[in-house]
Amino acid sequence: MLIALSSCRHAQRGKEACADREPSFLSGQAATPQSSSGLPTGDARRREQLEATRYRVIAPSTIFDTLQRMTNIPPILSVRFFRTDAGNEPVREWLTDLPKEHKRLIGTDIKTVQFGWPIGMPMVRKLDNALWEVRTTLGDTIARVIFTVVEAEMVLLHGFIKKSQKTPAIDLQTAKQRKARL
Structure with a gap:
């Protein structure tokens, strides 16, 4: 489109x-x-x-970025990375290790959710009670960032490159454990 x-x-x-x-x-x-x-x-x-x-x-993926620059629309959600007890931010570290173009695409999709929440398929899919995933296609691979919304804050819990049709149980379990620690 x-x-x-x-x-x-x-x-x-x-x-x-x-x-x-x-x-x-x-x-x-x-x-x-x-x-x-x-x-x-x-x-x-x-x-x-x-x-x-x-x-x-x-392209539609840049619509919210363009609108934000043109009109200074305040975001609907603020974005925060989940932080472990040791002070690490696993999603930020995962993003840091990705190629520059992949970081840009994932960041654009997160920003689209931030400014357009609530958004449904194909960009966002609900996984569980108060758990959603941002779905980003990176050419031949697929990236997912699992998040939750607490008040008006989007908390990025877990990010991974998807290799199968279904969301791996271990990745979903990791996100649920991190959500429980909020």
Whole structure:
């Protein structure tokens, strides 16, 4: 799913985008006049280039990040890492060991939950009483961060790379034990 955001001056003021500036893929009409060979004419090619600069297409995973920057929306939940009695933060340590791109994707999904709570499938799935998982696809692997919500705080309990269809019992048990220690 992709969302087109208009950057014409009318849309920036909260009004609808100009009809004459609406790209053809949104209106369902033919994009540009074509020559007999089926290729766009010179003026039409230039018009396509101008239209491309008036519209941006963004992926849904960055919607809340973009909205937060544009409007300074306060988050619905604050985020906290679970801390052991020894002072370690297992989820933070797990994230530190991941590649930079994986950290970015997981962080974006956590931020989406933080600003859009409550969110359901496919991003968040309920596992147990007051336990949810943030579901992140990392190309060929799948990452999960199990969390709970205490008052208005999202506590990240356990993170792991998923290798099977079902959430491993040991990972679920680890999250339950950490939740009990809150």
